[in-house]
Amino acid sequence: MVGETMSATLQHIDIAAIREDFPILSQQVHGKTFVYLDSGASAQKPRQVIDAMSYVMEAQYANVHRGLHYMSEKTSDAYEVVRDKVAAFINAGSRDEIVFTRNATESINLVAYTYGRTVLKPGDAVAVSQMEHHANLVPWQMLRDAHGTELRIIKITDSGEIDFNSMEEVFADGKVKLLAITQMSNVLGSYTPVERLAKFAHERGAKILLDGSQAIVHRKVDVQAIDADFYVFSGHKLYGPTGIGVLYAKAELLEAMPPFLGGGDMIASVSYEKSTWAKPPHRFEAGTPAIIETIGLGAAIDYVQGIGFEAIAAHEQVLTEHALATLDNIEGLRIIGRAQDRGGVISFVMKDVHAHDIATLLDRQGIAVRAGQHCAEPLMGRLGVTSTARASFGVYTLPEEIDALAAGLQRIRKIFA
Amino acid sequence: MVGETMSATLQHIDIAAIREDFPILSQQVHGKTFVYLDSGASAQKPRQVIDAMSYVMEAQYANVHRGLHYMSEKTSDAYEVVRDKVAAFINAGSRDEIVFTRNATESINLVAYTYGRTVLKPGDAVAVSQMEHHANLVPWQMLRDAHGTELRIIKITDSGEIDFNSMEEVFADGKVKLLAITQMSNVLGSYTPVERLAKFAHERGAKILLDGSQAIVHRKVDVQAIDADFYVFSGHKLYGPTGIGVLYAKAELLEAMPPFLGGGDMIASVSYEKSTWAKPPHRFEAGTPAIIETIGLGAAIDYVQGIGFEAIAAHEQVLTEHALATLDNIEGLRIIGRAQDRGGVISFVMKDVHAHDIATLLDRQGIAVRAGQHCAEPLMGRLGVTSTARASFGVYTLPEEIDALAAGLQRIRKIFA
Amino acid sequence: MNTSLYQNAVVERSRHPRFAGHPAVFDLHGRGANPLCGDAVDVFVTREGMHVAHESHGCAIMTASADLMAGAVAGKSPEEIAALRRSFETTVKTGRENPELGELNALAGVSEFASRIRCATLPWSALAEALDHG
Amino acid sequence: MNTSLYQNAVVERSRHPRFAGHPAVFDLHGRGANPLCGDAVDVFVTREGMHVAHESHGCAIMTASADLMAGAVAGKSPEEIAALRRSFETTVKTGRENPELGELNALAGVSEFASRIRCATLPWSALAEALDHG
Numbered sequence A, B: 001m002v003g004e005t006m007s008a009t010l011q012h013i014d015i016a017a018i019r020e021d022f023p024i025l026s027q028q029v030h031g032k033t034f035v036y037l038d039s040g041a042s043a044q045k046p047r048q049v050i051d052a053m054s055y056v057m058e059a060q061y062a063n064v065h066r067g068l069h070y071m072s073e074k075t076s077d078a079y080e081v082v083r084d085k086v087a088a089f090i091n092a093g094s095r096d097e098i099v100f101t102r103n104a105t106e107s108i109n110l111v112a113y114t115y116g117r118t119v120l121k122p123g124d125a126v127a128v129s130q131m132e133h134h135a136n137l138v139p140w141q142m143l144r145d146a147h148g149t150e151l152r153i154i155k156i157t158d159s160g161e162i163d164f165n166s167m168e169e170v171f172a173d174g175k176v177k178l179l180a181i182t183q184m185s186n187v188l189g190s191y192t193p194v195e196r197l198a199k200f201a202h203e204r205g206a207k208i209l210l211d212g213s214q215a216i217v218h219r220k221v222d223v224q225a226i227d228a229d230f231y232v233f234s235g236h237k238l239y240g241p242t243g244i245g246v247l248y249a250k251a252e253l254l255e256a257m258p259p260f261l262g263g264g265d266m267i268a269s270v271s272y273e274k275s276t277w278a279k280p281p282h283r284f285e286a287g288t289p290a291i292i293e294t295i296g297l298g299a300a301i302d303y304v305q306g307i308g309f310e311a312i313a314a315h316e317q318v319l320t321e322h323a324l325a326t327l328d329n330i331e332g333l334r335i336i337g338r339a340q341d342r343g344g345v346i347s348f349v350m351k352d353v354h355a356h357d358i359a360t361l362l363d364r365q366g367i368a369v370r371a372g373q374h375c376a377e378p379l380m381g382r383l384g385v386t387s388t389a390r391a392s393f394g395v396y397t398l399p400e401e402i403d404a405l406a407a408g409l410q411r412i413r414k415i416f417a
Numbered sequence C, D: 001m002n003t004s005l006y007q008n009a010v011v012e013r014s015r016h017p018r019f020a021g022h023p024a025v026f027d028l029h030g031r032g033a034n035p036l037c038g039d040a041v042d043v044f045v046t047r048e049g050m051h052v053a054h055e056s057h058g059c060a061i062m063t064a065s066a067d068l069m070a071g072a073v074a075g076k077s078p079e080e081i082a083a084l085r086r087s088f089e090t091t092v093k094t095g096r097e098n099p100e101l102g103e104l105n106a107l108a109g110v111s112e113f114a115s116r117i118r119c120a121t122l123p124w125s126a127l128a129e130a131l132d133h134g
């Protein structure tokens, strides 16, 4: 099995070369080879991203949009080029549909504060699924409490897929005006059928916001083909730096939205009495942006596109199948989430062993996994667990690392036997 | 004069060594020596900051606060240590009074959205001065328009100082509950008497928010000695990375504030019906924070403290005096802002030459200055100009660079003669 | 692998706790919860003889710590318990065993796992809460 | 220093514009403003003979551009002006002079100053606005 898997992997992707790009992967942890299976929380950074950021700071830095001097112009260009890159990356209709934020969380909150408090009216409903990350639940709760919108929850099936019967019910009375839903669960690894969800929402007069935090890393995203109204993701999960995220929204939606934060760069004119707003996307980017990080994100997108999503998806599929088969062989281990369409994020529980103990004991073997509620506390309730352990994969993950995980879990089983 | 100035400078600060730390300063621009006089917009980054950020990405990176594994623990530690550093740097009473944001702009908006919409009531007034950056004006306009607070403007004198008669008037009816004011003007270079302002506000039952974006770079700040209620600044002006800013607020104020953004890490518990919030500062830090940038900010603070504020202030004073004297000697040049207590940010206009033309023509000589309204459009009206040129200094600025500026300006005068 | 913390005493006590349960009658109750991971422990105190029972929903370290605590505090006064808690917290932070802690020393190894120290101390916070405000 | 853009023609026309002023009578008005820098230009058109006057509050490049524009469009039809605008914008972006632009070529050098191109094109947007919606 492992031999087979590996050759399948190696057909698609030159993993050895990729791993060379990530300096951290050659670190040791507790004297053991470092096995990083926590990319779903945040991915490691390739040399190309680190270098791009260092280059800005060493050779081409100044504040953007404001200066009439060389360094400022060059830096503004380098910054704005990333907007084009992001637009092309997700096939936005226009670069002006790309707003830079800190992370996916801020992107969703931006929509909740602006679109949510103006276009959505008290009495309108926002629908989310049972498998949302807190980032796509709490902002809608806060909107409910501040603005009088309703919050409705779409059920998932036991296998971890969207329950379309529940969707019908939630949308039945026509009050749902926004469906805010993940494209890939950070707990179950399920992909959601985004085209179908968008069609479903649009046919019922609702807009759709997609949380692409997990999916963007694994799949080619085409916001126009999906017909997404809003799409959000974070740079740090896409092999880019922290401190930079993206909000995509259709131009006509952004046009109609009031600003979120007030300050420099988001205004057209300011007097003490009244200010007028710049056009999108600048209307939503107040103050000095994350210049260095945006340029780092550009390098990350180049990096990912250099590998290509066909190769990335094939590699992920091989890893996921290998991991599911291998983990299923471990006695007392139960994988949580069995969606048909699923990717390289795998949660599991072990009989008689708490997830935290699993994580700590794996860590001692150099293996990094997540354990806990994964910022999805209500989903834990739905699944009938208090926490899970989770292994998640990146472009640099090796089938052998999954074997190391399995061996580690077997050792843990013995301790608790 | 120059010789004298230089030796005064060199007594306080080893500029040659400092300049070695900033790789960008040895760049050429348009074939000329690069003279960077735009530190007020954003400062350049020392090797120590660049290295600290690279180190995280190369050797010690994972998401914070969530992992039970080695890399996550180490990264969380490195991240949280910076909170201690910032607290010590501004002498906060507790590390829990330090909230990380993207920049000063976000810090002010955070206060406007949370404190502003709960503790401040419709009919209460917020007072700002005539010399605020848009970042400390527009959020209060937005609050006014959304929440029904009033916005009052405190006048400045012709020399660019706070007019305390105007203060008295603005506060006379007791409605002002928040004074939001800069500690140093980014246009006029004036410092405001922050202890006096705080006392003034407190005696009249108002809180004070200080915009320390410019001042923090030049002066030792002690928020307890000032008795500031809120204090904000950005990392990128303090020789740190973009994408990271700070909000300081007194513990009891933070405790009483509702959250700003919803998502991971800011909650105590989440159910579909109701969520409860984490204690400050985490309540205000939703989602994956700017981990790499926070660590970079820590390195920047170490760097600045390594030089020491006594040396920095002395160096700035020498530069400023030299610059004022030198520029005053240029025919047709008028310096805008003549406050008693002023620092290394100098705006000027030239007869018959528009600020933009000054900036472009200086740029061709390798000299970077700002020109325009400096995100302070209403202040331009107060000063009776449409724009100014501005030279601003950093720890690496040389007296010779000011001489280069003066020579450049003389050449421009000839073109327009 | 270095698993010294997960020695038999800890694993054993977590799997077969001696003081687990929710007594029908008790005088004081305290709760400790770590929202970040979902761990929770309820502590029930019968003042007479300082009998402590616990209901633990969490990891091995927390459960073992609760159970070892219940054993260690039996019959002690609140003041003695407060002193014991301080010694225990020092030991789990420093890793230095302390003769007065007896069986509780089994948890000294948690010092190597910074993010898990809270698991070991959570039952003690719950007990303190019970004794303070019960 | 490389100041080719600031040749005499540009500096001269900015300091002593020939078509500056706010006429008492005019047919069409257009305004261009760059909020980032505070530059603003008002353009006043008398249809008869396509006389253009401008009030410029801005830099030398904008003022010279407005004045050279007013000279260049005199007597032209709106269609000819639209074509001229396209040629002018190409020249200020590429730096390639174009014989049909005549005096307007004085601004070709602005292509080297990316952030200043807008200064040169602003009067043309104001004129287009006047002709479109006047």
Ligand SMILES: Cc1ncc(COP(=O)(O)O)c(C=O)c1O
Pocket (backbone or CB within 6 Å): A264, A286, A287, A288, A289, B040, B041, B103, B104, B105, B106, B133, B135, B136, B182, B184, B185, B186, B211, B213, B214, B234, B236, B375
């Ligand atoms: C006085 C003052 N306040 C606020 C700001 C806004 O800072 P930032 O853009 O980093 O949020 C600046 C800098 O531009 C400033 O100079």
Ligand SMILES: Cc1ncc(COP(=O)(O)O)c(C=O)c1O
Pocket (backbone or CB within 6 Å): A040, A041, A103, A104, A105, A106, A133, A135, A136, A182, A184, A185, A186, A211, A213, A214, A234, A236, A375, B264, B286, B287, B288, B289
């Ligand atoms: C599905 C999903 N949504 C949202 C988020 C929030 O991302 P961030 O913390 O970068 O804002 C995450 C990551 O933690 C996630 O996995």
